[in-house]
Amino acid sequence: MSQTKTLAELTIKNNFLFSAVMLDPENCRGLLEIILGISIDRVIVSREQCLIYHPEYRSVRLDIYARDSRNTHYNVEMQVSPKPALTKRCRYYHSQMDMELLLAGTDYTGLPDTYVIFICDFDPFGRQRYIYTFENCCMEDGQIMLNEGCKTIFLSTRGTNRSEISAELAAFLEFAGADLAGSQGEFDSAYVRQLQTSIRNIKNSREMRERYMIFEELLKEERSEGKTEGRIEATAEAILELLEVLGPVPGHLSSVICSETDLELLKKWHRLAARSTSVQQFINNM
Template identity: 40%
Template sequence: MPYQRKRTLQELNLSDDFLFSKVFSDAEVCRQVLEKILKVKIKKIKFVESQKSIDLVMESKAIRLDIYVQDEEETIYNVEMQRGKHKNLAKRSRYYQGSVDLDFIQKGSDYLELCKSFVIFICTFDPFGKGRHIYSFENYCIEDQSLKLNDETTKIFLNTRGVMDDVDEEMKELLSYVENSTDTYVAQTKSELVHQLHDRVNRIKQDKRLEVEYMTLYEIFKEEFEDGKIEGKREEKVEIAKNLLDVLDDETIALKTGLTIEEVQRLRNENK
């Protein structure tokens, strides 16, 4: 299989990790999109951190959060982009939620001070197969579903390919834009939010420094493949494969490293 041409920065959609992290590192973009998803008013975003790593203890599995946001009310929002259908998405959301809480406590806070938090997955597939654009989960009493646990945690799964009439037109356009981040698509939309988001996308795509950053990332790893499969211990191949997850598709990584596609897919799941 020949080495596949990497798309240019200008060809990326919002669903691509590089562009997603750059766009949502802007506090105002985060605020507006979160307000739309959650239907709440957020006065001010205190800080945004992209690719935040949480490594609690040596024995635990570290995670890397796509976007970690905290507002002035101390509410925490973790926003993740999910491309390609992954197994155990529900349990991954549970692990992320717990890791965010433990990271907060590790900084010296008591569990009674735990912040209200949202884990939000933006999926380019239907995670539950029901055709909804949005699936929101909170904890309820099984015997009396009018009784909430009130642990202030919410997990939300957005589906860019929903078909139900369960959200307003602006939300539908926003979700469609994730995979169609183009001038042509935006010209057909009425959503002011999508137009503002696209302005941010275009500024990033026109930023020569970011273009160099993106292409440098690609070229560094491309050189490692020009002489064929990577030789060495399995641990070394795994480490290289991890570095390539944002650069190449699973099949190419497997071919060049000698790992199986299943192993590469497992690494991708573990590193989301």
């Protein structure tokens, strides 16, 4: 089992540190300007949706949710390793932003443009590009854009087409992909130096060290709960498999077993199922 890193050992590719850095609106604005290649007057970062400021939520949501002065909404997340269905997560984030706006009273005709941005410390599509941008177009005529206002961007620290991106974006991606020693080196980028200063301030903050400790405890709790849930599900399935050998399992019995959350009781039922000679005998002795 890998040992938990201290806050001082983290780089910006760590979700906690990335979120802490990007909660500064100037850092977030600078990143969006570099990625999109546009000038943005002002960015408002939604702090209430970040675990760093609300650990009582018992959530590990660490993506950055922001909007600019044109009311364009952004969801930005760091990814250090490939995950199943990452592209489906894009769809979920876009729909989540739309739903939050609709619930707040926005009419669908007034939905703003939305961007979902993943910063990946790997190449998500294996084409050695630093940036992959997606928006919907007509399959029969690629010149026809849907123009529904949704764009998804994947950045990769493993690209090779440096001549096709800006020097600032190349410097940021080099910084994002670096190890601790490399990330503390000299960079010919004012924005990266700005991030380095923010990271030093965060690491020197007692408050942030305490928040990181709380975050790690919440992660441990969630992982432990996940393991327990997995054991509960596996034990229930094992009980049903044993009973199915004995005969048809009534629907109500299957529902009772699958809805039980007490692992010790499920273990007891598992032992009982292993000793039973019929489903009815199992029911009688539950």
